[in-house]
Amino acid sequence: MCRCEKIARLRRRAVLVVVALALAALGACSTPLPDPQSAGAQIYQVRCSGCHALYAPASLTAAMWEMQVERMQTVMLRAAVNPLTEQERFLVLTYLKAHATDATSASAPAASAAPVASP
Numbered sequence: 001m002c003r004c005e006k007i008a009r010l011r012r013r014a015v016l017v018v019v020a021l022a023l024a025a026l027g028a029c030s031t032p033l034p035d036p037q038s039a040g041a042q043i044y045q046v047r048c049s050g051c052h053a054l055y056a057p058a059s060l061t062a063a064m065w066e067m068q069v070e071r072m073q074t075v076m077l078r079a080a081v082n083p084l085t086e087q088e089r090f091l092v093l094t095y096l097k098a099h100a101t102d103a104t105s106a107s108a109p110a111a112s113a114a115p116v117a118s119p
């Protein structure tokens with residue numbers, strides 16, 4: 001067999017491995033967030049992904065989100081990370097609760113109507 005044929009086959013296999021790894025990484029950590037353009041989603045991404053992967057909003061109930069965000073304020077303080085401002089906390093919580101496990105579809109439009117943070 002010609003040498004270059006072998007190399008070409010190896011290279012094809014390498015490409016397959018890279019594609020498989022990329023797909024695995026996508027599946028593992030970037031389940032797309034609902035309503036990604038909303039202020040709440042953006043603050044959630046910026047402020048909550050520094051220490052761990054983002055939890056899917058639909059993975060907790062509204063009450064649990066309220067509790068977890070409260071808890072994270074303490075975790076952030078302890079880690080010398082600026083805790084959420086009053087406005088950030090409001091927007092993140094409104095967003096998470098609108099997409100929580102027990103969210104009613106009626107609460108979703110209210111969340112996208114939340115005021116957008118001014119620069």
Ligand code: HEC
Pocket residue numbers: 044047048049050051052055068069072075076079081084092
């Ligand atoms: C300073 C780092 C840090 C930041 C920033 C941070 N977290 Fe966490 N988070 C942690 C650590 C550490 C844990 C695991 C230990 C714990 O649960 O106390 C955790 C755990 C969690 C859990 C899982 C708790 C459980 O019981 O499984 C949730 C949900 C969570 N964080 C949500 C958030 C949200 C929402 C934000 C943004 C408001 C946020 N985190 C920002 C450090 C952080």
